[in-house]
Amino acid sequence: MTIEPAAIRRHRVVIIGSGFGGLSAAKALKKADVEVTLIAKTTHHLFQPLLYQVATGVLSEGEIAPATRIILEKTKNCKVLLGNVTNIDLKNKTVTSHLVDWDTVTPFDSLIVAAGASSSYFGRDEFARFAPGMKTIDDALELRGRILGAFEAAEVTTDLEERARRMTFVVVGAGPTGVEVAGQIAEIADRTLKNTFRNIDSRDCRVILLDAANAVLPPMGENLGLKAQRRLQNMGVEIQLGAMVTNVDYNGIEIKDMKTGETRRIPCAVKVWSAGVSASPLGKMLADQSDGTVIDRAGRVVVEPDLSIKGYPYVFVVGDMMNVPNVPGMAQGAIQGAKYAAKRITASLDGKDDPTNRKPFKYWDKGSMATVSRFSAVCSVPLPGGRKLEFGGFIAWLAWLGLHLFYLVMPTKSFVQATTTTMSWFITFIGSGRGQLAITERFVYGRLAMEQLASVEKAPELPMASGQIQNANGAPANKPDPVS
Ligand SMILES: Cc1cc2nc3c(=O)[nH]c(=O)nc-3n(C[C@H](O)[C@H](O)[C@H](O)COP(=O)(O)OP(=O)(O)OC[C@H]3O[C@@H](n4cnc5c(N)ncnc54)[C@H](O)[C@@H]3O)c2cc1C
Numbered sequence: 001m002t003i004e005p006a007a008i009r010r011h012r013v014v015i016i017g018s019g020f021g022g023l024s025a026a027k028a029l030k031k032a033d034v035e036v037t038l039i040a041k042t043t044h045h046l047f048q049p050l051l052y053q054v055a056t057g058v059l060s061e062g063e064i065a066p067a068t069r070i071i072l073e074k075t076k077n078c079k080v081l082l083g084n085v086t087n088i089d090l091k092n093k094t095v096t097s098h099l100v101d102w103d104t105v106t107p108f109d110s111l112i113v114a115a116g117a118s119s120s121y122f123g124r125d126e127f128a129r130f131a132p133g134m135k136t137i138d139d140a141l142e143l144r145g146r147i148l149g150a151f152e153a154a155e156v157t158t159d160l161e162e163r164a165r166r167m168t169f170v171v172v173g174a175g176p177t178g179v180e181v182a183g184q185i186a187e188i189a190d191r192t193l194k195n196t197f198r199n200i201d202s203r204d205c206r207v208i209l210l211d212a213a214n215a216v217l218p219p220m221g222e223n224l225g226l227k228a229q230r231r232l233q234n235m236g237v238e239i240q241l242g243a244m245v246t247n248v249d250y251n252g253i254e255i256k257d258m259k260t261g262e263t264r265r266i267p268c269a270v271k272v273w274s275a276g277v278s279a280s281p282l283g284k285m286l287a288d289q290s291d292g293t294v295i296d297r298a299g300r301v302v303v304e305p306d307l308s309i310k311g312y313p314y315v316f317v318v319g320d321m322m323n324v325p326n327v328p329g330m331a332q333g334a335i336q337g338a339k340y341a342a343k344r345i346t347a348s349l350d351g352k353d354d355p356t357n358r359k360p361f362k363y364w365d366k367g368s369m370a371t372v373s374r375f376s377a378v379c380s381v382p383l384p385g386g387r388k389l390e391f392g393g394f395i396a397w398l399a400w401l402g403l404h405l406f407y408l409v410m411p412t413k414s415f416v417q418a419t420t421t422t423m424s425w426f427i428t429f430i431g432s433g434r435g436q437l438a439i440t441e442r443f444v445y446g447r448l449a450m451e452q453l454a455s456v457e458k459a460p461e462l463p464m465a466s467g468q469i470q471n472a473n474g475a476p477a478n479k480p481d482p483v484s
Pocket of ligand 1: 016017018019020021022039040041042044047048049050051052083084085086114115116117134135176177280282318319320321329330331332334369
């Protein structure tokens with residue numbers, strides 16, 4: 001084995017993650033004299049803000065998840081490696097990633113970790129089975145299967161109570177994702193599926209948006225929260241605030257009223273979880289090896305003002321994994337953090353970076369927005385002097401549309417992608433149709449099939465015949481109920 005002396009080889013940067021943070025870092029280093037390896041466990045860059053449109057049949061998964069390798073085709077100093085990062089060794093400066101049956105060890109001089117976050121069930125991970133979150137394409141496709149499957153299951157039962165249960169949709173968490181999902185389910189029922197069933201009327205469904213907090217869209221302030229709430233209520237969405245979820249099972253969801261302390265149960269088939277996030281466990285791995293950096297309750301790394309970790313000035317944590325005061329877990333936080341880290345690395349090549357005297361990372365708040373329904377959104381833009389420009393309705397929706405199209409197309413600069421996405425949106429916004437309503441058995445049964453596979457791998461002596469899947473009630477079945 002030949003070892004290249006550091007003096008003659010190029011500076012090696014490893015980036016973990018191909019989300020907003022990872023991709024922005026790779027692009028920011030495009031012209032630097034460095035050798036970049038971007039390692040991610042998916043082959044795509046996922047535009048998470050539009051996942052709910054995949055879940056509700058507006059967009060196809062390909063439209064929001066272009067291939068990372070193709071996006072970075074012209075970034076010649078960057079190599080893309082598919083793999084799940086299983087170890088980061090800060091002392092020996094290596095990252096280990098696993099793919100199929102192979103571990104790859106990649107050495108680094110600088111490291112940017114942007115592995116994001118996943119849904120958090122606040123210690124009740126068993127809820128995940130019944131109330132999937134929305135973080136990945138698999139989640140979105142599974143939800144599409146569950147939502148459409150629930151209407152199908154309601155059509156075939158003659159038991160009125162069971163039919164009502166199957167037609168009740170509960171979305172947990174009234175943040176932007178919850179608001180968007182609830183609004184879209186109501187629209188599917190009211191517009192897309194109207195008149196398509198013979199035994200049920202899709203408009204009779206109940207869509208419930210609930211949250212333990214006392215407001216809708218709390219980070220966007222009272223005014224916009226109320227605007228969104230009223231719009232949803234006009235669409236028939238029930239809002240239940242001060243409602244904490246205490247249990248989730250196959251048949252429904254249990255709620256504790258935060259004011260009275262009373263518990264109640266909502267029988268429902270489809271539950272969607274958009275209530276919390278938990279940062280990648282790689283954060284803890286880094287903190288444990290650092291000189292005193294800690295993680296917060298959500299697993300985010302409490303980084304230094306320059307986004308590095310204590311004792312390792314060229315190990316940066318960016319995006320949803322970082323805890324920086326007043327920086328929200330949003331795409332802009334990840335993009336700006338990644339660019340900042342890339343700048344420090346580039347400056348170090350010319351000897352212009354002094355880790356003991358760096359300008360701290362400064363977040364530029366460009367505002368936030370959320371769509372409520374077709375032609376309706378809410379938007380908040382910060383103004384000088386701490387004031388905010390807040391607006392809602394059609395203008396806000398137009399702003400949302402323009403911005404999302406821009407950011408969706410920007411990474412790929414693809415005319416085809418822009419056209420197909422615009423077409424899909426046009427069909428949905430102008431008519432009542434949605435072009436992506438197909439569901440396959442893989443979407444519907446995928447999670448349970450994977451659980452079955454995992455349990456067979458762990459405990460081969462399980463008394464279940466091969467090919468059988470345990471259904472949501474715990475009984476073996478050839479196929480589980482699609483709307484568990
Ligand atoms: C449904 C939804 C809607 C949203 N809407 C908005 C919005 O409207 N506006 C907004 O600004 N923000 C929105 N966000 C938040 C925004 O998407 C995130 O803040 C942003 O994606 C964070 O970027 P990131 O790079 O830190 O992480 P991510 O984009 O999550 O990327 C993480 C990357 O790390 C990879 N990875 C994770 N673990 C490993 C591992 N062990 N090994 C290898 N690779 C790994 C993943 O595959 C992925 O490529 C939304 C998020 C969701 C889920």
